[in-house]
Amino acid sequence: MVRQAINDGNTTNGEAQGNPKPESAQALNTQCVVYVTDGEYAFPTIMSALQARKQSSHSTDICVLLSEAIPDFAALRELLAAKGVILLDVSEALASSLGRLDLGHFQGRISVSTMAKLILPQILPKHYTQIIYLDGDTQVIRPLEDLEKLVAPPGKFYAARDYLALRDLLAHGRDSHYFNAGVLKFNREGWIGEEAFNLFLTNPEACDGKHDQGALNHVAGQSLILISNKWNFPKQFLHMVDMRSLSIVHYMAHPKPWHGTYFPWTDAESRIYRELRREDPLFARLYRGISLDRKLVYTLRSMRERTLHALAGGRKRNPLEYALTGNYPA
Numbered sequence: 001m002v003r004q005a006i007n008d009g010n011t012t013n014g015e016a017q018g019n020p021k022p023e024s025a026q027a028l029n030t031q032c033v034v035y036v037t038d039g040e041y042a043f044p045t046i047m048s049a050l051q052a053r054k055q056s057s058h059s060t061d062i063c064v065l066l067s068e069a070i071p072d073f074a075a076l077r078e079l080l081a082a083k084g085v086i087l088l089d090v091s092e093a094l095a096s097s098l099g100r101l102d103l104g105h106f107q108g109r110i111s112v113s114t115m116a117k118l119i120l121p122q123i124l125p126k127h128y129t130q131i132i133y134l135d136g137d138t139q140v141i142r143p144l145e146d147l148e149k150l151v152a153p154p155g156k157f158y159a160a161r162d163y164l165a166l167r168d169l170l171a172h173g174r175d176s177h178y179f180n181a182g183v184l185k186f187n188r189e190g191w192i193g194e195e196a197f198n199l200f201l202t203n204p205e206a207c208d209g210k211h212d213q214g215a216l217n218h219v220a221g222q223s224l225i226l227i228s229n230k231w232n233f234p235k236q237f238l239h240m241v242d243m244r245s246l247s248i249v250h251y252m253a254h255p256k257p258w259h260g261t262y263f264p265w266t267d268a269e270s271r272i273y274r275e276l277r278r279e280d281p282l283f284a285r286l287y288r289g290i291s292l293d294r295k296l297v298y299t300l301r302s303m304r305e306r307t308l309h310a311l312a313g314g315r316k317r318n319p320l321e322y323a324l325t326g327n328y329p330a
Contacts, residue, residue, distance in 0.1 A: 031130040031148065032061040036090075036116040039070050043286040044258050045136030046080065047276050052134065053084045055247075056144045060132075065090045065123065067098070067113035076282050090116075090123050097122065097197075105204055105211070115200070115212050117181065118193035128188065134248070135182035137256060138232075139269065142247040146330045147185060147231055155190030157220075158227045158330070159183065161323055162213070163234040163252060170319055179224060181213035182250050183232035195219045227330050229323040239264035239309055240320060255298040259290045262302035263309070 033052045037045040045064055053062045063086045070076070077087040097119050098112050106112045116123070117133050124131065130152060132144070150158060159179035161169075168174050186193075196215035200207055207214030233241070235251045243249070249269075255262050258273035277284040 028127040029059055029061045030127055031059065032063050032124070032128045033132045033134060034063045034065060034120065034124065035134055035136050036065045036067055036113055037136045038067045038111050038113045040111065040288055041136040042070055043283065043288065044256065044273065046283065046286065047273055048134060048136055048138045048140060049085045050083060051140035052144065055140045055142065057148060060148050061086055063088060067091055067094050067116055071285065072282055079280060079282055093123050100201060110211060115197065117184065118197040118212055120193065121188045121191055131186055131188060133184040135250065137251045138182065139249045140247070141243065141249060144247065150185060150330050152185050152187040154187045156223055156225055157184055157186035157191070158225050160227050160229045160232040163236055166229065166234060166237065166320060166323055169323065177224065177226055178217055180232050180250065181216050182252060183248055192216065192219055192223050225329060228326065228328045231330065235265060237320060245324060260295060260298065262298050263306040
C-alpha cells in the first residue's frame with residue numbers, strides 16, 4: 001500500500017518538463033539526485049534541489065523526499081514538477097523504520113530524518129540504481145556531470161573527507177579517510193546503509209555520537225571510494241579556497257546561509273534564499289527563521305573571525321589542495 005502511494009506520487013523527467021509521453025514510450029531514468037527532509041529543512045533543501053536540477057543532465061532525476069507531512073503539499077509538488085523536481089511524501093514508508101529508533105538520540109538540531117539515507121533502497125522507486133544523496137544544507141554551484149558519470153559498483157560507494165578529517169590534515173598533516181555522509185553516491189545493490197542502520201539500532205555508542213555518519217564510517221571498510229572534496233566542501237574552509245574550484249558546498253553546523261551572511265561566505269550565498277522566498281508564497285511559507293539572540297551571536301562571531309582572517313593576511317597557499325586535486329576518480 002505504501003509502495004503504491006510512492007509510485008503514484010512519482011513523476012518522470014519528461015512530465016516534469018511539461019512534455020508528457022505515452023505510458024508505453026516513457027523511459028525511466030535510472031539515476032537520481034535525492035534529498036530527504038523534514039519540515040524544518042524543507043526550504044533550504046528545495047533551494048539545493050533547484051540548483052541540482054540546473055547543474056545536472058536530464059537523464060538524472062532530482063527527487064525531494066518528505067519525511068513528514070507539510071502544508072500545501074499538492075500545490076508545492078505541482079510547482080516543483082514544473083521546475084523539473086520530483087516531490088514525494090514518504091512519511092508513511094519511513095514511519096515503520098524510523099519508529100524503531102530511540103528518539104532520545106535525536107535531540108536539539110539533529111533530526112531523525114537524517115537516518116533515512118541509510119534505507120533509501122527501501123523507499124525510492126526501484127528503477128533508480130545509481131543514487132546520489134545530498135544533504136539539504138548544500139549548495140550545488142557547478143555542474144554535477146563528472147559525479148553523474150561515475151558508476152558505483154555493487155557494494156561500493158563514493159564519499160569525500162569530513163570536516164574533521166580536513167581539520168586534522170590542516171593541523172597535523174595526517175590523512176584520514178573519515179568521510180562525510182552529506183554527499184554520497186552509491187549503487188542500490190549492496191548499499192551498506194542497512195548494515196549501518198542496524199548498527200545504530202543495536203549499538204549506537206559505536207557511532208561516536210555521529211548518528212548516520214558514524215554508523216556508515218564504522219561499517220564502511222573496503223566499500224568506500226574516496227572522491228575529491230570539491231563534491232562536498234565544508235563551509236568552515238571557504239576562506240581558504242577559490243569557490244570556482246568547488247561543485248558542492250556543504251553548510252554543515254550553524255549558522256546557515258539562509259539565516260544571513262556570516263563569515264566565511266558572502267552575501268551572494270545568502271541572497272539566493274531571499275530571492276527564493278520572494279519567488280512564490282509556497283516557498284516563503286516553508287522558511288524557518290532564527291531568534292534575534294542567535295542572529296546577534298552569529299553576527300559577533302562572524303565579525304571576530306573575519307577580523308582574525310584579515311589580520312592573518314587573508315588567503316595564503318591552499319594546504320587543502322591535496323583534498324581537492326589528488327588522485328580521485330572525480
